[in-house]
Amino acid sequence: MFLSRRLLVSASSVLALSATAIHAAPASPADIAKADARAAATVRQMTGEEKVVLTHGIMPLPLAGPVPGMPADAIPGAGYIAGIERLGIPALKETDASLGVSYVMGIRKDGATALPSGVAQAASWNPDLLYRGGAMIGSEARAKGFNVLLAGGVNLMRDPRNGRTFEYLAEDPLLSGMLVGAAIRGIQSNNIISTIKHFALNGQETGRKYVDVKIDEGAARESDLLAFQIGIEQGQPGSVMCAYNRVWGEQACANDWLLNKVLKQAWGYKGFVMSDWGAVPNIEAALKGLDQQSGEQLDPGVFFADKLKEKAASDPAYKARLDDMNRRILTAIYASGLDKAPATPGGKIDFAANAQVAEEVAKQGIVLLKNDGALPLAKSARSIAIIGGYADGAVLSGAGSSQVHGEGGPAVVRPVGGKGVWAGFIAQQYHRSSPMDAIQELAKDAKVTFRDGRYIADAVEKARQSEVAIVFATQWQTEGLDVPDLSLPDGQDELIAAVAAANPRTIVVLETGGPVKMPWLDKVAGVIEAWYPGARGGPAIASVLFGDTNPSGRLPLTFPKDESQLPRPRLDGSDWVEPDFSGNPSSGSDKLVSDYDIEGSDVGYRWFARKGQKALFPFGHGLSYTTFESSGLKVKGLAASFTVKNTGQRAGDDVAQVYLVSRNGQARQRLVAFQRVSLAPGASKSVTVTFDPRILADYRNGGWVMGGGEYAFALGKDAENLSAPVKVKLAAKKWKD
Structure with missing residues (x-):
């Protein structure tokens, strides 16, 4: 239910945030009832003219020239919906x-604090941290005069x-839903509205405006839609943004189902x-459930203004729908307090404090994938080749509307090609944060040198001369285009292999939007996945490399070994759909179908478990400079308890993971609970978690069905490394949403 649960956050969730943030508590059911x-x-009280004011708006960005009728109070940004002063x-x-208040190619002549990519945030498995990040970017949006993020x-x-991929969070509905809900709560703590997006089943950029998703209803409800459902319950967003793609033949923004x-x-x-x-696509989208037409100049027509008013004047269905559209928009405005606590441009932003939030997110999201003992690096190192x-x-960032x-x-800006405004919009860009400077700061007496890697022979020679070689490998992603495969572009795989052959102490730092293949993995001493690490990526990476973090x-x-392990080894349409940021169908391309019935609800690690495949690195994997042991799993009903112990010599954080592994003797793998735990050396902690019954159930015939019988659960270091299962009898249960 929208704003149906009053969820509390710990006091630590609001540390190091801008002093201008308001941090309002989430609205209660009583609050929402009053707002409604x-x-x-x-x-x-609204006139007929006023009833079509809130239902449509423009994109107030002069990307291709002046915007006709630009309102005086509009701020260059994604959207503007006029208010009703009366x-x-x-x-x-x-x-x-x-990931932060977008740059829009510098049109506003200002800056904002860039969080690490969504997948980097999710790698923390820490809802409190995502709340802090959401509260931070919400405070900056508010200070710039925005009231919808x-x-x-x-x-x-x-x-x-x-x-x-870099924008989104995870492949699992529980992890995704819990994390996005926390981020939304943080954003809306500033008396501004957050959306949850893109609803739904928006899985590729190739042909994104017309690709038709085919999936069984039960599979959709158990996977992608469950992530949205949990996120809405936990985050209580004021708005849902629908998607470009089609589902079952209907555009998602005009999809009755x-x-x-x-x-x-x-x-x-x-x-x-x-x-x-x-x-x-048309005015009928209003009857199909769409409440507001955004960026109307990008659509085939302005449907939710005069045309909607005319329909409402002559058709009772449209008349009732128009009232409902306004009521929903106003409910969100009132529940979030936009009218009582207006956002105005010119607010103060504590960029230093906000940068610390971004750095902490980056540190907690960096994943140590491999370590043959070379890490952490010694600060006494004499020579380091970067x-x-x-x-x-600089550090890499993802492109598109989230830039x-x-x-x-x-x-740094690397043009991708093409002409016009969109060519600049999706250029490859890097944040101003230097890993090299941060490494030199920690290894003060080392000779730190840099080679750009364009010439492999040059890089190899410098690696051979140095005590340690650190290769920074990048895979760029952007809205509007998919990557053709999971290789590292620009010959970087060959570069890494050659450097590793020259220096056995070669560390690879990956700055990627998602998984990549690693044909050189056995040749290097260590690999860390830094993702797109944001405004303070350089210091965060150095801190992990040298063990300060x-x-x-x-x-x-x-992380699959290669594309053959995916449900669709070839991305649907990638061999015949011409890349086009606008996404408009070309001849025959409107027949593009993506068949999600292949994997159904078995997304990611669930697919690997069903197929009996071993990944390059499984879901949940991550190493540490200490060691942890989880033991003593006990399950009673929909709750479990166990103990986590730090068995090593360093303080650190573990992510305890609990999986369903079978149901009535049939293999069925699902993440059912997780918790991040901080422990000193030798310390242990008792952990208690509860299970959402939807994770254990099937969605059939319009409702959830949890069969009675024997359920087996296991503790996991990751989705492939599981403890001996613990079996428990659970009663049958059926329920609606």
């Missing part, structure tokens, strides 16, 4: 995105080649549905 009643009363209704001023990306990672039957009727969602930009990745001055930059803009990240998605 107030919204209904306001709708009754009724005290504020304009909605919208900005992207989940287009954040909350939670689409499951069905294909790691998806160009927006998704928007009406599932979201509003089954889940009882009381907020409003906004379209993605350029995703509205190779590749622009690591002398964020600090003051001064990007440190004990790595504690765990993979939120599976």
